[in-house]
Amino acid sequence: MVFKSILRPVFFKVSADDPEKAHHLVMTSLALASKSKVLLSIIEAAMAYKSPALARTVFGVDFPNPVGLAGGFDKNGTALPALAALGFGFIEAGTVTRYQQPGNARPRIFRFSENEALINRMGFPNQGADAIRARLARSPRVKIPIGWSLGKSKVTPQAEAIEDYLYSLRQLDDFSDFFTINVSSPNTPGLRKLQDKEPLDQLLHAIVQETATLASQQGRAQPKAVLVKIAPDLTQEQIDDVIDVCLSRNVNGIIASNTTLSRAGLQRATTEVGGLSGRPLHARACAMVQYICQQVDGKIPVVGVGGIFGPDDAKRMFDAGASLIQVYTSFIYEGPAIAKQINTGLLQYTHDTH
Numbered sequence: 216m217v218f219k220s221i222l223r224p225v226f227f228k229v230s231a232d233d234p235e236k237a238h239h240l241v242m243t244s245l246a247l248a249s250k251s252k253v254l255l256s257i258i259e260a261a262m263a264y265k266s267p268a269l270a271r272t273v274f275g276v277d278f279p280n281p282v283g284l285a286g287g288f289d290k291n292g293t294a295l296p297a298l299a300a301l302g303f304g305f306i307e308a309g310t311v312t313r314y315q316q317p318g319n320a321r322p323r324i325f326r327f328s329e330n331e332a333l334i335n336r337m338g339f340p341n342q343g344a345d346a347i348r349a350r351l352a353r354s355p356r357v358k359i360p361i362g363w364s365l366g367k368s369k370v371t372p373q374a375e376a377i378e379d380y381l382y383s384l385r386q387l388d389d390f391s392d393f394f395t396i397n398v399s400s401p402n403t404p405g406l407r408k409l410q411d412k413e414p415l416d417q418l419l420h421a422i423v424q425e426t427a428t429l430a431s432q433q434g435r436a437q438p439k440a441v442l443v444k445i446a447p448d449l450t451q452e453q454i455d456d457v458i459d460v461c462l463s464r465n466v467n468g469i470i471a472s473n474t475t476l477s478r479a480g481l482q483r484a485t486t487e488v489g490g491l492s493g494r495p496l497h498a499r500a501c502a503m504v505q506y507i508c509q510q511v512d513g514k515i516p517v518v519g520v521g522g523i524f525g526p527d528d529a530k531r532m533f534d535a536g537a538s539l540i541q542v543y544t545s546f547i548y549e550g551p552a553i554a555k556q557i558n559t560g561l562l563q564y565t566h567d568t569h
């Protein structure tokens with residue numbers, strides 16, 4: 216309430232020319248809070264929402280609740296403790312690339328408040344796998360599962376994409392509960408081509424093999440789980456191909472979906488290039504999750520993401536078959552209590568049905 220009526224208008228006003236300013240303000244505050252035990256416990260006391268009824272185990276990982284923060288918010292993993300204190304059940308950090316890169320020129324995030332939507336063309340700005348590994352090695356582990364999202368560096372030629380992903384995977388293996396293979400951002404030229412059957416098969420074969428090698432080197436029985444995040448713009452045949460490859464390569468789950476190139480659902484005409492997220496994506500993301508769940512028939516779990524703003528949207532995504540959900544754009548529009556709001560509502564549903 217306070218967020219929507221007071222804080223949000225201020226944040227949006229000071230960042231009217233470049234919404235990324237608000238993002239950096241929030242990230243700087245969260246990164247600072249992450250260093251203070253006192254602040255973390257205050258945030259946790261106000262925001263976290265714990266109930267055994269919300270906990271679940273998916274792809275071998277224990278989640279305190281099913282509401283995660285989607286990839287791209289904490290790109291370098293600098294605010295993981297504070298984000299965990301806000302009550303998320305897990306965080307997908309990144310997307311990280313092998314090489315440090317600045318991303319596209321700013322402005323590269325655009326707000327469409329009337330539709331509770333965003334267009335972004337960030338292009339994976341991040342500090343690179345080496346620097347992120349070095350910082351994580353000096354930081355305490357957070358208590359919730361962390362998945363690192365891996366992407367391809369812009370400078371890496373398409374033919375060397377696999378080695379790029381493998382490099383980041385090795386660097387971040389010690390700090391990951393699972394990995395997301397991001398082949399669906401629209402903002403790195405050629406990245407989405409990695410969703411095609413043959414390149415995807417080669418990539419996932421190499422990734423799954425590498426996680427097995429790393430597990431055996433470290434005497435772990437279970438390799439780290441590997442998930443694949445896909446685009447909502449795939450045709451049904453392309454989705455079928457992705458599913459075939461994921462099942463045959465023993466991938467542990469599919470995340471649907473990333474941002475869309477479609478502009479359907481936006482009231483205001485725009486020529487901004489990039490991926491659309493938020494409310495206009497919701498129906499498509501739910502339909503995709505439902506289709507994938509039908510096709511995989513319980514063999515692997517599906518993580519639902521796209522335009523989830525509250526418990527009703529979350530329930531729709533779970534009814535479509537999702538095992539876990541993630542949010543990004545609603546964190547911007549609804550504020551820091553989003554995980555608590557959704558979890559409180561979900562618990563209400565379970566009480567109502569028992």
Ligand SMILES: Cc1cc2nc3c(=O)[nH]c(=O)nc-3n(C[C@H](O)[C@H](O)[C@H](O)COP(=O)(O)O)c2cc1C
Pocket residue numbers: 285286287288309310324333335337339364397400444472473474491492493494496520521522523541542543544545
């Ligand atoms: C500003 C911004 C940056 C994003 N960066 C990434 C990213 O680096 N990696 C990724 O997999 N997804 C990224 N996403 C996509 C989100 O993780 C999510 O899939 C998408 O926004 C749909 O969910 P939403 O409607 O809840 O935002 C980004 C989204 C936004 C709005």
